[in-house]
Amino acid sequence: MNLLGLGATELLTLFGIFGGSTVLLYLLKLRRRRVEVPYSPLWARVVDERRSSSLISTLKRLFSLLVQLAVVALLVLALGDPRADRAGCSPEEAGPPLKRHTLLLIDASASMDTWETAGNTTRLKLAKARAHAIVDAIEDNPDHAMMVVQFDVTSRPLSVWRHDAAGLHAAIDAVGGLGGVAFDTPTAIGDALALAAAALRGRQDPEVVLLTDNAFPRSGPAAASLKAATSAIEAAGARLVTESVGTPAANVGISAFNVRPYLSDRLSYAAFFAVTNHGDTATKATLHLYANPAGRGGDDFKRPDQIIASHSLELAAGEHVEGVIDDLKFEGSRVAARLVLDGETPDRFGRDDLAFAVVPERRKVKVQLVTDGNLFLNATLFLRENVALTTVTPSEYQGPAGFDVTVVDRADVDVSAPGDYFLIGVPPRGPFELETATPTLTPRLGKVKRDHPLMKHLTFVDIGIESLPRVKKARGDVVVAATTTGEPVLMTRALGPAAGNSVSPGARYVLLPFDTRKSLLPMSYAFPLLVVNVLNHFVYEEAGLIKPNRAGVELSLPWPVADGEVSALGPAGASQVYPRLVGERVHLLASRVGIYELRGSADPGATGDSNNEVFQAVAVNLLSPRESAVSPESAVDDSGATWTAPAYEAPQPTPWLADLWRVLLLVALGIVVVEWWTYHRRVTV
Amino acid sequence: MAWFRRRDESRQTPRELFDDAFMAKLEYLDVVAKKAFAARSRGERRSKKIGSGVEFADHRRYSPGDDFRHIDWNVYARLGKLLVRLYEEEEDLHVYVLVDSSASMVVGDRQKFDHARKLGAALAYIALSSMERASVAPFSAALGQRLLPARGKSQIFRVMSFLKAIEPGGTTAFADSMKSFVHQTKRRGLVVLLSDFYAQDGYEEGLNYLRYNRFEPFVLQLIDPRDAEPSLRGDVTLVDCETGVGRDMTFSARTLAAYRDAYHGFNQELESFCHARRLSHVRASVREPVEDLMLNVFRAGGFVR
Known part of the structure; x- marks a missing residue:
């Protein structure tokens, strides 16, 4: 016997309380009332007649107590709602035996947002x-239990096994989360079917109803996963019925998008894109790039004045086009690409027409040039758009304060103050010393560290140095280029308490120890590249191309502080995202495309100080060529059968007395009535 | 308001035992008694003693020393025998009202005791108005101090004061009380016994003792209907109000029925005892008004001749 109501412990406690109270009341009842009578000899006759039955009276009283305790026990047991012959005690098992289990597997991936003209709605709503x-x-x-599970790149049960229609309808309405629309995520059909197989294992008459558009990959790793899952479904003895929604649809979508700073000009950007025509007909489209410093969602990137570039495309049927849009200049760091089909044919799947990118925000490098005049150097620096150049004479020089880089061209000035220096010509006094006063004439270039950042994209060929001072090397110096005799031609040196740290107050030097005017270097293409590399060496920035992030995949991003709280703000309409800070990395899972802003505090104890705030923006995209192929393929089960409701005959109404607690209640009531009747007839007293 | 009324009623002073209404009833009873028994009563009561009265009673043989004036010469002329005429001697009748003042009379709301005192006063008044001598005495464990016999209607106030002053309580020792009464009373007369006859030692011996000593017992048994139908349920301890003896009982319908039988049997036994010995017996319920009870007494006879 199982108890579906109160547990055995609770029932014993209740019986203890009420049974004890009954015994107490019984003992109080045994205290006889004293009644004064005028003439007791009259009663003596009656008592004498009944004295012989005193033992029976005692037994009757004891029996009366037992009857009361039995009534209490019956009532307490009724509270336990006892059931016979059931193995488990869970509410699910305690109910009537369910004869059929149907798991509704509803596809909520991005392709389910494809517009269906037949129903004038999306595939997800049809499903x-x-x-x-x-x-x-x-x-x-x-007798028919159901469970609702939604799946996209992840599978989420939205209900337990239940057979009440209201709860199941509510679970179905919850598919798609906030707004009830499909997520911006790809499909992991294999994982979904594996979950269904696990949920149905051991169930009576199990089946899976797969409500999907069948637009998911059937090759590669996905195929293996799908095959394993269908095998698991078969192993669980479950039927798989596919309820297909959707019709073939042509779609043109962005399958790749990224933006990086331009290689030679950090204020300029290059956008890489890939657009695929998944349709059977050629089409024309235009890719617009929008910039919005504070944009997060698609609605923030659609004003015409936000367009920074447009690119026309002509796409043949099934063609995949890749391209680069150069020389992009925009304010801020947030860019979105929006693909618009030319003509009146609407794109039935719009989720892949939008992509986002976040690039590191750039600023102009403040450069101080100390020279009496060097046209090549001045021109090289002046032409760089990301350089704010200030030219001073050696007599006007007051130190490196306020500048990112100080370029000293053949000037004997004090360069010992903390700062970043690019020294050209004989180094000034202080940090550098010469081994001999006699320079090396017409040196030949020997060793060159080609993998050094200063040598990026350049090579020294026939630079024609007339005279090279012999600089005395010190511990820690990095000689990037040297003569055949080992004399430095290009070297770096770092001094100060925190050498190598760009934000430390130490002094760093790049030394080009010869007079460029007496060489062929300024005439070669290597010279401006060398200047750019030197500036990049001092003003370090991340590499331009940032790895794209996919919706539905947990992101793991570096975070400057290990402690504290991190909050995320996503695009309008997206569900709240809760990032987790694990060590110095923050993890978040976003199911909607857009730009997410992560905010945290560098010092958890400090509040209200904006300087302590840590901020990072991250773009999340769909960018799934397979998900963009929204035309349905063959069903997984390949049977073509549709789900039909099993025949059901309403069972005979359960007798009112089928529940044991009702019987117990009636028995208790009957005992009370009999006891009351016999008591008042003085049978049981 | 009902609550106030109840409180006001509870604050009322107890009604006087013998109030003006009761006095009016006594006058009424006196008139009724005179009308009802005018044919056979002249307001006096003759004794059975043969003496110097004027009412012829009997003849007896002449004995030397008898007064010649009482010889019936007509009989001597017809029969030739000397017979003397005897006359009933007229003397005052003594009426003794004995009121049971034991605790059983005041169980509950004292109704039996109050009724007994009212009936005693009424009977005394009837007797006094008939120019009889009336005396009142309480009894319980023993005979109490009595009111000496007096005559005349004006003595009723003494009787009432005496009755009001009786303090109830104690057990009922009926035989001992009657013995004491007999021993203390020289003049025989009518003994009105106002009691519930709940005597621990029984009533038979006491009544017989009165009879044997030539008193005329007039049994007026006071009953309270609630004694016959006690509202008892369940397990109780019965305590005798006179002896204090307790007795555990569990009441059932059968127990109550048995008690009812016992109660009626007791009453029947008393009535049978009185009838067998030609004693006047009247059963007076406390639910009946005093005047109605008095009429029953009149109908029963034996009190007013």
């Missing part, structure tokens, strides 16, 4: 309508 119809079909069948 949900079909799911509602299935639930309605079994509404009157209490």
Whole structure:
């Protein structure tokens, strides 16, 4: 016997309380009332007649107590709602035996947002309508349990096994989360079917109803996963029925998008894109790039004045086009690409027409040039758009304060103050010393560290140095280029308490120890590249191309502080995202495309100080060529059968007395009535 | 308001035992008694003693020393025998009103005791108005101090004061009380016994003792209907109000029925005892008004001749 109401411990406690109270009341009742009578000899006759039955009276009183305790026990046991011959005690097992288990597996991936002209709605809404119809079909069948599971790149059960239509309808309405629309995520059909197989294993008459558009990969790793999952479904003894929604649809979508700073000009950007025509006909489209410093969602990147570039495309049927849009200049760091089909044909799947990118925000490098005049150097620096150049004479020089880089061209000035220096010509006094006063004449270039950042994209060929001072090397110096005899031609040196740290107050030097005017270097293309590399060497920035982030995949991003709290603000309409800070990395999972802003505090104890705030923006995109192929393929089960409601005959009404607690209640009531009747007839007293 | 009324009623002073209404009833009873028994009563009561009265009673043989004036010469002329005429001697009748003042009379709301005192006063008044001598005495464990016999209607106030002053309580020792009464009373007369006859030692011996000593017992048994139908349920301890003896009982319908039988049997036994010995017996319920009870007494006879 199992107890579905109160547990055994609670019942014993209740019986202890009420049984004890009954015994107490019984003992109080045994205290006889004293009644004064005028003439007791009259009663003596009666008592004498009944004295012989005193033992029976005692037994009757004891029996009366036992009857009361039995009534209490019956009532307490009724509270436990006892059931016979059931193995488990869970509410699910305690109910009537369920004869059929149907798991509704509803696809909520991005392709389910494809617009269907037949129903003038999306595939997801068609699938949900079909799911509602299935639930309605079994509404009157209490022996038919259902579970609702939505899946995209992840699978999430939205209900337990239940057979109440209201709860199932609510679970179906919850598919798609906030707004009830498909997520911006790809499909992991294999994982979903594996979950269904696990949920149905051991269930009676199990089946899976897959409500999907069948637009998911069937090759590669996905195929293996799908095969394993269908095998698991078969192993669980479950039927797989596919309720397909959607019709073939042509789609043109962005399958790749990224933006990086331009290689030679950090204020300029290059956008890489890939657009695929998944349709059977050629089409024309335009890719617009929008910039919005504070934009997060698609609605923030659609004003015409935000367009920074547009690119026309002509796409043949099934063609995949890749391209680069150069020389982009925009304010801020947030860019979105929006693909618009030319003509009146609307794109039925719009989720892949939008992509986002976040690039490191750039600023102009403040450069101080100390020279009496060097046209090549001045021109090289002046022409760089990301350089704010200030030219001073050696007599005007007051130190490196306020500048990112100080370029000293053949000037004997004090360069010992903390700062970043690019020294050209004989180094000034202080940090550098010469081994001999006699320079090396017409040196030949020997060793060159080609993998050094200063040598990026350049090579020294026939630079024709006339005279090279012999600089005395010190511990820690990095000689990037040297003569055949080992005399430095290009070297770096770092001094100060925190050498190598760009934000430390130490002094760093790049030394080009010869007079460039007496060489062929300024005439070669290597000279401006060398200047750019030197500036990049001092003003370090991340590499331009940032790895794209996909919706539905957990992101792991570096975070400057290990402690504290991190909050995320996503695009309008997206569900709240809760990032987790693990060590010096923050993890978040976003199911909607857009730009997410992560905010945290560098010092958890400090509040209200904006300087302590840590901020990072991250772009999340769909960028799934397979998901952009929204035309349905063959169903997984490949049977073509549709789900039909099983025949159900309403069972005979359960007798009112089928529940044991009702019987117990009636027995208790009967005992009370009999006891009351016999008591008042003085039978049981 | 009902609550106030109840409180006001509870604050009322107890009604006087013998109020003006009771006095009016006594006058009424006196008139009724005179009308009802005018044919056979002249307001006096003759004794059975043969003496110097004027009412012829009997003849007896002449004995030397008898007064010649009482010889019936007509009989001597017809029969030739000397017979003397005897006359009933007229003397005052003594009426003794004995009121049971034991604790059983005041169980509950004292109704039996109050009724007994009212009936005693009424009977005394009837006797006094008939120019009889009336005396009142309480009894319980023993005979109490009595009111000496007096005559005349004006003595009723003494009787009432005496009755009001009786303090109830104690057990009922009926035989001992009657013995004491007999021993203390020289003049025989009518003994009105106002009691519930709940005597621990029984009533038979006491009544017989009165009879044997030529008193005329007039048994007026006071009953309270609630004694016959006690509202008892469940397990109780019965305590005798006179002896204090307790007795555990569990009441059932059968127990109550048995008690009812016992109660009626007791009453029947008393009535049978009185009838067998030609004693006047009247059963007076406390639910009946005093005047009605008095009429029953009149109908029963034996009190007013």
